Amino acid sequence: YGVITPGNMTGNIMSANVTGGIGLHSADLLTTLKTGWLLGAKPRHQLYAQLFGVVAGAAIVVPAFLLIIPEPTAEQMAAGVRTVLGTEEWPAPSCLVWAGVSEAFSNGIGGMHYTTKWAIAIGLLIGVALTVWEKLAPKNVKPYIPSANGVGIAMVIPGSNCIAMFVGSAIAEIMRRRQQENVVVPVASGLIAGESLMGVLIIVLSTIVGLNLKL
Template sequence: FAWIFFIAVLGVTMAIPMKRQMINIEQIRFPDSIATAETLKVLYSEGKKAAGQAKALLYSALFSAANAIAMAAGGERWLGVVQQHIFGNWYQRTIFFKWDLMFVGAGALIGMKTSLSLFIGGTICWALYVPWLESQELLPAGAGYRESVSWTLWGGTACMVVASIVAFLFQWKSIVRSFSSLGAMFSLSKKRELTDVEKIETPMSWFLAGQLISLAALGYLAHASFDVPYWMSCIAVVISFFLALVVCRITGEANITPTGAMGKVTQLIFGGIAPGHVTANLMAANITSGASSSSADLLVDLKVGYLLGANPRKQFIAQFSGIFLGTLVSVLAFRSMVPDANALQSFNAPGARTWAATAEALGMGFSHLHSIKVLSIIAGGILGLILVLIPRYLPRTGKWLPTPIGFGLAWAIQWNDSFLFFAGAVLGWTADRLFKDKSREYKIPSASGIIAGAALTGMAILMFSIYQTAH
């Protein structure tokens, strides 16, 4: 209970300065937030235009739901047969199609540049790099996604991390202004009167309090429960802030929250500073992943509130209150499914196995990481730096380059997802060109409906399959 609770507190309070930078200043899109805000606007609007948008949202949601049901009812099997004839040996390896309209809707909201970057990065990764790894016998012939991604994510993650941190540091003036209230909190001079905007923003003092309390609590828990030295816990919390920054930026730009990939970065760092300490490696990554997820979730909600004119301080209080119930439900649900360690054997949990394998490998030290992975990290970091610097100093040249977030993320997700993002962006771009007025009015409601329909139906199908398994 305590471990999950304080990781959530750490992540939620981390989002306070990020909100001001990413939402207020940089105006990052956050596609899921746009979809949610648009849905709420349509549901509570009146008039002819609102009625037309409501119909567009409803019809697209029904179409997306019908597609999800059709795929679950056997459409995927028939689609697989067709693809096997088209792709031959490539099928079910790295290049295949799986029709998930949620990504298509997200691609229409994200736009062409990021989606095209995803498609280019994904094609280079899965059609060129992975086959090369197989030719070098680093991967078995016909390796699937789960085997391949343990090699590909290193370069892509390095690209995203370096690019996000460098871009963040370029905004140092805004960062200083965001943290200025911390200095005012300790100032002995007369307190100045807050502006109207500052009165509704979450105070930076809440950020400081949340970070210090979580740091102390997690440091104690990690030491008492997992025998992790206090200094390692401090490093894990500091690392988590910068990696949560990367996760939140990726969520805002590409609509995917890569907490697993960022957790691997923490594991890599701890493989260097704490060789031989497998437990510390795993639990430090757990802090990063949990805090990043909480930060990204809150920023998605805050972006919705920003679009609708909500009070961010009240939103923060509501989200913080949810930590108590969320912790209670998640812990009790896990305890009911996994009463003891032996019960874990009935769960495949491929993600957990990947984390454990990485902890065991990197726990032996950074030197045990394969040389190809080390070179991928170096190359990815250099590429991320280039893709940030060139657009900044050579804007005419930079506009033709892919975005580092899109290009790097494609190395951590399946090629199919990158393709669907690109397909959605092409449809949105075509609508903007051929039906400019109609697109301006109906594109966002339609894309929002597709996302909502696919998400809700997917959740219903999952719950139904769980019910069938239980009975």
């Protein structure tokens, strides 16, 4: 897309997100279809539900985004901040990744700071090395090899999230060793969903009702 529309950051971000989203959600929906089929659900009925989810999601997500995500303050605008996404209050790591890719396409690799180029090269080498190491390492060593995905995610999310993920993983490992692994996924799912819903509720109350609430 950078070749077709060079310098068009908005077009690059939108087209790249659409392409990546299609692949991601296609794989996710296929997994869901298989799970439903194993449980006895008819694929046709699942397809109807998924199509309804597309319409409902489009009708809800866009207004919710416009309602929840605030405009940059005057100080942020003066500092050159065009959106609150990517700030400390709204980290949005996936948005930062796509924005970085789009900027690279728009301005070219030569427009990057030399430290950014070094970071890309080092990250690439570490990712490849960890992946190859995991494939070739003995079975008793593999559990101690750091996850390339985990290291990469830790580079683009706030430290508080990394600490929370570490604490959750440690608790899950303790539960596994106590033969109570079956409760890990339900409890973790509930915590993640509850935190997300409460965050949205607090923002809605702060925006619409005017309550002075802080996340």
